[in-house]
Amino acid sequence: MNNAPTANPPYLYRAYGLNIESEIAFPEMEIGQGQADVMIQLASGLPRELPEPARCGWRFQARPSQVLLTTTQTYTLISDGKRIQTELKAEANIRDVRLLLLSWGMGALFHQRGILPLHGCAMEVDGGCVVFCAASGVGKSTLTMNLLRLGYHFLDDNVAAVQKENGQPIVHPGLKQLKLLPDTMKNFGLSPEKHEMIHSNESKYTVILSENHANRALSLRRIYLLKRSRSNRLQMRELKGQEKAEALQKQIFHARYIQGLGIAREHYSQMLWLAGKTQVIEAILPDPRPQPEEIALQLLEDNARRNKF
């Protein structure tokens, strides 16, 4: 908690274009000010079931305006895109609860607010936002660290929260943390023992990088979908039409809440809009892997070339 604000709770933060008032300290969020858009509250007596849930799945129930999460450590209710209430069980570890609230909790909140959360790393590149999406193990964190080393800033390491503003897709800065595996950290001179693990059951660590965090909302320029295959060079292909829409849909963070929240019509309309507004590039990274810096530089070069058109 060395990065927590010194004042007593509730704390006021700013992330994803929202002012968030919280009774729990989140060192991974920037300090905010002004009227709260979202409240994160410690609660008791939360319901164990939702009345008439429209959809039930693994550890969640959803109905219009509400998602209830039941995990080993909490009951958490996300309502109206405005309120996240969490009831801690006796065995709750506040670090694990923070991760839950920032991933599953914020995921539900984004959908309730009509924000499109893309699962990827949002970077500030040449005055715009470029999002890199990849399955686990492809090398996204290494790419992110290389881009940071080259002086670029990140908006969020894990989710690009896309919002429609003046008819354009905009991404706001999210959390100022990276979630890194020990091997990646060591490659960049970071000591795992000096950082907090993100969760009791995960081997990644939280690395807070305030100075590398972007401080303004940016237009979404394009999305790179990183994949790996046996080839000796980086291959790029721009996706179009239906293929693009389908590829984008697969990047949606916590899509499992959509049907239960009763927002499918709005969600898919937004997806068609987003697909019409943004470029999606499939980038096949070579295997065996070349120097990671080389991949970062080639992607930057590709991005700069596409910016000219």
Next chain:
Amino acid sequence: MSAIANNSILTRNPEMIAGEIDGQLVMVSIESGKYLHLNKVAGRIWEILEKPDTFENLCAILIQEYDINIESCQLEVGGFLQELLEQNAISIA
């Protein structure tokens, strides 16, 4: 498509929504989340059916837009309607 009479009413499935992406008319089912795209003529039929209409009226509009006679139009439109039916994009009553 012999089941389609001239006065058959063609209606869009309200569970399908469409948008243009890169010049392609892309549809998505809000129930299944499945995306598909329509070719130019099927897309035009979808546009015309913004309000439900008869098969006869649909063909009357299309023969004005395409260089085709009424018999050929009815035959070909039947094929496109079949495609839209298979995709569950429209219903016929």
